[in-house]
Amino acid sequence: MMLMKCYFNRSFGTILTLFLMLLIHGCDTKKSVVDKDFHFTLLDKSETNISFNNKLVESDSVNFLTNQYIYIGSGAGVGDFNNDGLPDIFFAGEQVSCKLYINKGNFKFEDVTEKAALQTLKWCTVVSVIDINNDELMDIYVCVSHSRNPAERKNLLFINKGGLKFEEQAADYWLDNTGFSTQAAFLDYDKDGDLDMYLMNHNVFQNQPNNIISQQNARGTSIAADKLFRNDGIPAGKDHPVFKDVSLEAGITDVGYGLGLAISDINNDGWPDIYVANDYIMPDFLYINNQDGTFSNQLNTRFKHISYK
Numbered sequence: 001m002m003l004m005k006c007y008f009n010r011s012f013g014t015i016l017t018l019f020l021m022l023l024i025h026g027c028d029t030k031k032s033v034v035d036k037d038f039h040f041t042l043l044d045k046s047e048t049n050i051s052f053n054n055k056l057v058e059s060d061s062v063n064f065l066t067n068q069y070i071y072i073g074s075g076a077g078v079g080d081f082n083n084d085g086l087p088d089i090f091f092a093g094e095q096v097s098c099k100l101y102i103n104k105g106n107f108k109f110e111d112v113t114e115k116a117a118l119q120t121l122k123w124c125t126v127v128s129v130i131d132i133n134n135d136e137l138m139d140i141y142v143c144v145s146h147s148r149n150p151a152e153r154k155n156l157l158f159i160n161k162g163g164l165k166f167e168e169q170a171a172d173y174w175l176d177n178t179g180f181s182t183q184a185a186f187l188d189y190d191k192d193g194d195l196d197m198y199l200m201n202h203n204v205f206q207n208q209p210n211n212i213i214s215q216q217n218a219r220g221t222s223i224a225a226d227k228l229f230r231n232d233g234i235p236a237g238k239d240h241p242v243f244k245d246v247s248l249e250a251g252i253t254d255v256g257y258g259l260g261l262a263i264s265d266i267n268n269d270g271w272p273d274i275y276v277a278n279d280y281i282m283p284d285f286l287y288i289n290n291q292d293g294t295f296s297n298q299l300n301t302r303f304k305h306i307s308y309k
Contacts (some may be wrong), residue, residue, distance in 0.1 A: 052091045052099045066206050067146060077127035079138040082164055090140055092124040116164045122152060126183045133240040137162055143181035150178040174242045179223050182202045183261040187272045190293055197243060198274055199227040200258035222240050228252040251295045256282040
């Protein structure tokens, strides 16, 4: 696999850009892959040792007709997982295992997936790199989708134990959500000094996605509803924070087909807001932070036009 020929869906452009920037500036560069005019050079797997291939094999039960999102690809996360000052790469896999490649310098990488206990057997979609327990070691949150069995859709949280050893602990953090997750974003929405999480979900097996949905009837019950998890700190008996689903009380109730998620201070009031780009007939969501732990979907009053409505 060429280093730059990773396959991402259209919501992961920023990840690809970040990956390239970090890779170029963070490695021991005896060999340049970008000239002064910013023309990039592809590096073959024989040079980088990165051979990850998110290969899909269709069958009578896994194909475009049963899940039209199987070809949108998976994500990648960049972070310094061993604190050596070089950016490493974690690839999410769907029918193949996720992979972690450690940067050895000079654009050489080593596959440490098995040694790090990061093998997966789930349909993984998006990667978030975050120090979720504030121990100065980067952890990995992985969204999972596709399967009709909820037990096989539980999201994954790989906690970095140091020494390139990881342990899956999503349930311990109360973040093993079983929705059809397409992206997660960590933000301090209540400005209490710790990071919370917004989780964008989807409804993969909806046979009539362009049917109008009654948001009132779907609130709190639909598997496609997005989720907001509040960081409730470290409870007694634990050595790490736990996250509580506060979606309904925070006003995160609309159901859509989310494919893109962005966090920004839209109205310049110093509080983070949330934009969700939806597929099909469903309009996007613009959740404005009310500064009291709740959000209001103000898309209609803030925008005159969106991609589809």
